[in-house]
Amino acid sequence: MLNGLDRFFRYISLKQLIIFNVLILVLILTMTVGISKGSFDFSVLKYFTGNLTTLEEEVLVNIRFPRVLLAAVVGAALSMSGACLQGLFRNPLADPGLIGVSAGAALGAAFSIVMSAEFFPDFLFTPYLLPLSAILGSAFVISILFIITRGFGFEGMTYMLLAGIAINALAGVGIGILTYISDDAELRGLTFWTMGSFGGVTWNLIIPAIVIILSTIVWTLRISRKLDLLQLGEPEAYRLGVDIKKLRFDIIMSSAIIVGISVSLTGMIGFVGLVVPHLVRLFGGVNHHYLLACSALTGAILMVNADLLSRILIQPAELPVGLITSAIGSPFFLWLIFRMRKK
Amino acid sequence: MSIEVNNISYSIKDLQILRDVSLKIKKNEVLSLLGPNGSGKSTLLKIISGDINPKSGSVLFDDINLNNINIIDRARIRSVMSQSQDIIYDFSVKEVIEMGWLEGKEFITEKFDNALYKVGIECEISHLFDKSFNQLSGGEKRKVHFARTLIQMYNRDFETKSRYIMLDEPTANLDISHELQLINILKKKTLEGFGVFIILHDLNLAYHFSDKVAFIKEGKICAFGTPDEVFKEKILTEIYGLDVSFDNSTKKISYY
Numbered sequence: 051m052l053n054g055l056d057r058f059f060r061y062i063s064l065k066q067l068i069i070f071n072v073l074i075l076v077l078i079l080t081m082t083v084g085i086s087k088g089s090f091d092f093s094v095l096k097y098f099t100g101n102l103t104t105l106e107e108e109v110l111v112n113i114r115f116p117r118v119l120l121a122a123v124v125g126a127a128l129s130m131s132g133a134c135l136q137g138l139f140r141n142p143l144a145d146p147g148l149i150g151v152s153a154g155a156a157l158g159a160a161f162s163i164v165m166s167a168e169f170f171p172d173f174l175f176t177p178y179l180l181p182l183s184a185i186l187g188s189a190f191v192i193s194i195l196f197i198i199t200r201g202f203g204f205e206g207m208t209y210m211l212l213a214g215i216a217i218n219a220l221a222g223v224g225i226g227i228l229t230y231i232s233d234d235a236e237l238r239g240l241t242f243w244t245m246g247s248f249g250g251v252t253w254n255l256i257i258p259a260i261v262i263i264l265s266t267i268v269w270t271l272r273i274s275r276k277l278d279l280l281q282l283g284e285p286e287a288y289r290l291g292v293d294i295k296k297l298r299f300d301i302i303m304s305s306a307i308i309v310g311i312s313v314s315l316t317g318m319i320g321f322v323g324l325v326v327p328h329l330v331r332l333f334g335g336v337n338h339h340y341l342l343a344c345s346a347l348t349g350a351i352l353m354v355n356a357d358l359l360s361r362i363l364i365q366p367a368e369l370p371v372g373l374i375t376s377a378i379g380s381p382f383f384l385w386l387i388f389r390m391r392k393k
Numbered sequence: 394m395s396i397e398v399n400n401i402s403y404s405i406k407d408l409q410i411l412r413d414v415s416l417k418i419k420k421n422e423v424l425s426l427l428g429p430n431g432s433g434k435s436t437l438l439k440i441i442s443g444d445i446n447p448k449s450g451s452v453l454f455d456d457i458n459l460n461n462i463n464i465i466d467r468a469r470i471r472s473v474m475s476q477s478q479d480i481i482y483d484f485s486v487k488e489v490i491e492m493g494w495l496e497g498k499e500f501i502t503e504k505f506d507n508a509l510y511k512v513g514i515e516c517e518i519s520h521l522f523d524k525s526f527n528q529l530s531g532g533e534k535r536k537v538h539f540a541r542t543l544i545q546m547y548n549r550d551f552e553t554k555s556r557y558i559m560l561d562e563p564t565a566n567l568d569i570s571h572e573l574q575l576i577n578i579l580k581k582k583t584l585e586g587f588g589v590f591i592i593l594h595d596l597n598l599a600y601h602f603s604d605k606v607a608f609i610k611e612g613k614i615c616a617f618g619t620p621d622e623v624f625k626e627k628i629l630t631e632i633y634g635l636d637v638s639f640d641n642s643t644k645k646i647s648y649y
Contacts, residue, residue, distance in 0.1 A: 140481050279492050281480050285444060290545070291468035291495065336482040 058271065061339040069334045073347040077122070077354075084118040084354045085110065088361050117248045118354055120256050121371075124248075124316050125326075125353025126346035127263045127308035132323025133330070133345040134270060137277040137338055138301045139211065142386070145324040146309040149195065150217030151188045155313035156244070157221040158187020163240050164232045181259065184314030188306045191217055195302070243317045245370030248357050251315065259315055263308050267346055270304045273297060274338035319372045321379020322349055328386065394420040394455055394555045396471075396588065401440055401450035403433075403612075410436050411447070411612045420555055423579060423589040425599040428609035429633060434592045435561055437609065441590065442473045442559050455555055468495055471557040472545040476565060477538050480526055486537050487522040493541035495548045508547040512540040515578055531566050539563065539575060546587070557588040564595070576602050596637075596646045600624050608632050 059067065086094050090109075096102050097110055128146060135144040146152045162183040198213045225244075232240060276297050279287040288294050312319075326349045330341055353371075356378075360369040396418040403411040411433045418424045418441075426434050439445050441452055443459050452459040454470060462470075472493070480489065490512065494505055513519035516536045521529065526537065546556045558579070564572040579589050580602055593599045599606055600620045608616040608623060610632050616623040624646065629637035637648045 142481060278488075281482060281484065282489075282492060283477060285475065286473075286477060288444065288464065289442060289468060289473045290492065291465040293464060331482065336484055337488060 058274075058339055058343070061274070061337065063335065063340075066334045066337075066340040066344070070340070070344055070347070073344055073351065077347055077351050080351050080354045081118050081122060084121070084358045085114045087358060088114060089366050112253070116251050116253055116256050117357065119260065120251050120315065121248050121353045121357040122350035123256075123260050123263050124312040124319065125322060125349040125351070125356075126267060127312045127349075128319060128323040128353075129326035129345040129349025130267055130270065130342055131305040131309050133327040133338070133341050134277070134301045134305060135323070136327055137280060137341075138298065140281060140283075141211075142328070143324070143383075144211075145321075146305060147218075147318075147320065147323070149211065149214035150191045150221065151306055151309050152313055152318060153218045153221035154191030155184040155188040155310045156318055157224045158183040158185070158190070158310075159243065159314050159317075160225045160228045160240055161187075163243060164228045164236050178255070181255070181311055181314035185307070185310035188310035188313070191221075192302055192306045242370065245317060245372045247360075247368070247370050247372075248316055249368060256315065259311050263311055266304050266308050270301070271339070271342055273300055274342055277301075277338040277342075317370075317372060319353075320376045321383060322353060322375050324386075325379050325382050326352060328382075394588075396441065396557060396590070397453040397456075398437075398441060399451050399453070401437070401447045401452070403436055403440060403445075403447050409612055411440070414450070414609070414612070414614050416607055416614065416617065418557060418588050418590045419605075420586055420588045421583050422604040423583055423591065423602060424605045424607065425603040426590070426592045426607050426609060427594070427596065427599055432609045433612040434609060438473075438475075438559055438561055438590070438592060442471060443467050454557075468545065469548050469550050470554055471559060472542045474538055474542040474558070474560045474563055476561060477534075483525050483527055485522070486518065486524050486526050486529070489526050489537055490522075490541050490544055493543075493545035495545060508544050511547070512543045515543065515581075516540045517574070532568060532571050535563065535567055536571065536575070539578075543578075543582075555588065556586065557590065558582065559590045561592045562594065563591065564593070564598070572598070596624075596629070596648075600644065600646060 062070065082094050086092060092102070092106050092110070094110075097107070102110065131146045132144070135146060135149065136142055138144070139148075159180050162179045166179050194217065195213055198209065229237065229240060276287070276292045279290050279292050280294075280297065282290070284294050287297075327341060327345045330344045330348055334340060334344070353375075356374045357371050359374055360371040363369055396416075398414060398416040398418075401411055401414040402409070414433075414437060416424070426437065428434055436445075440447050443452075443462075443464070446460070454462060459467070487509070490509060491505075494508070496502075496505070509522075510519075513522065516539055518533070518536050518540055521533060521537070526534065529537065542558060542560075546558065560579075563575060567575065576598065579587075579591070583589055583604070591603075603620055605618065606616075606620050606623050607614055608628065615632060616628050624639055626637060626639050629639070629646070633648070635648055637646060639646050
């Protein structure tokens with residue numbers, strides 16, 4: 051662990067180190083504001099001095115804090131997965147949605163929303179059913195991608211992208227059928243879940259999620275150097291001693307895990323994984339030690355802010371957070387395509 | 394101390410690409426591989442560098458079968474410069490060269506700085522280090538990739554193990570002065586103990602700076618030896634199906 055940290059700091063420049071530290075400060079600040087503001091405001095400081103009413107404490111500990119924490123972790127997860135996939139595919143437009151991982155998770159989750167009431171009416175583990183079937187969904191997509199692209203060697207990436215398009219379409223069909231056969235209550239649940247929200251999370255659900263996502267993020271940071279070498283092209287990276295198949299497997303597994311969990315807990319939150327890595331590259335460079343770590347931090351900051359906006363814009367009602375990220379992200383996506391065309 | 398290529402054959406489905414190819418790349422020597430387009434030159438380089446496995450035959454690095462050397466150790470004894478594709482993201486020139494540095498943990502060390510300084514001087518690219526790689530000209534990009542290929546060989550086994558550089562048409566889209574500069578660096582490297590395996594198209598260039606030349610046609614080696622042994626009008630004419638003349642007084646090859 052210490053060795054890994056030492057390596058991390060050796061690989062990033064002074065400017066990048068400063069950005070890294072500033073981002074940590076901003077994240078702490080943002081989370082403090084995110085916890086304090088909402089349908090009613092209070093000061094976090096009061097919690098430590100013990101000056102909160104019982105109601106305030108209830109809101110802080112069981113509603114605000116888990117919600118802000120989840121927003122930060124999901125933002126970090128989606129952004130880092132986006133950065134990894136953009137590196138792996140060497141395509142600046144790559145994103146967890148692109149290769150069908152999010153869609154697979156969504157199909158799994160939709161299946162459990164519509165079907166669980168019929169098959170497991172009083173099941174003890176019902177809260178865990180949604181994340182579990184979402185992870186299964188994304189893992190299923192990954193396995194299919196693997197089987198399809200196995201024989202293609204160095205050219206596998208292109209086929210994987212094409213397979214991703216097909217899988218996205220197939221998952222769309224599945225969700226469409228589920229929408230059609232669902233009753234009114236299920237349809238409502240499905241629709242709101244699809245737009246994404248951080249509301250209604252509970253500690254027993256998010257603690258395992260946070261532990262798994264954070265450890266996967268830290269584990270993924272170790273492959274930064276290999277992702278750098280991969281930018282030379284797969285044959286070149288192989289000649290420099292990078293085991294391409296293992297690298298591909300590692301990145302896809304880590305993305306499946308963190309995206310699967312994120313999607314199951316919060317629904318489809320689009321464009322974060324696409325936008326954040328580009329912002330981070332604009333600030334301070336493209337090497338992956340810096341990019342992955344700072345994408346995670348920036349993603350967390352942006353997501354906490356987006357969630358805050360979703361809570362306070364139309365008080366006391368709430369906007370789906372996916373609506374906000376897409377509203378910011380899609381113009382950015384267009385700008386990106388426009389800029390690429392000019393090049 | 395050499396790379397021995399023994400009876401290599403390679404085919405894709407029914408198409409025979411290499412037939413029974415044998416070569417020897419010696420330390421302190423430049424071996425040039427020439428031949429018409431589609432004769433199997435790049436495939437042979439891929440097999441010797443370990444990218445693909447031959448259907449039959451073997452490649453030995455200093456008497457050890459290539460299959461028994463793991464990919465990390467391979468990177469320490471041979472570096473390959475191919476016709477690289479573009480890099481999508483905006484890496485600096487220095488970062489691109491650093492990618493060839495295999496001693497990850499010893500990143501900010503005197504050793505690395507020395508190696509970087511050395512390749513910077515050799516390839517005359519020191520003034521480009523802080524520039525963005527994508528803003529360089531085509532020729533400058535080639536030189537940066539060449540520098541990366543060189544720095545890969547200055548790893549910690551530098552003094553003890555054999556080192557080989559393999560290049561696939563490195564002089565494509567270089568002007569004549571940069572072409573000569575690159576060739577001279579390679580020549581100097583052979584004096585430092587490197588073995589060089591290079592695919593070329595330019596007959597005159599190959600004649601004047603190679604220690605050994607191999608001609609390949611339709612997947613078969615049809616001539617292998619010192620330049621003076623193989624640069625015969627009859628052999629060249631047969632290989633290229635074109636009247637090639639060789640002027641013995643000026644040592645120039647002409648074909649038009």
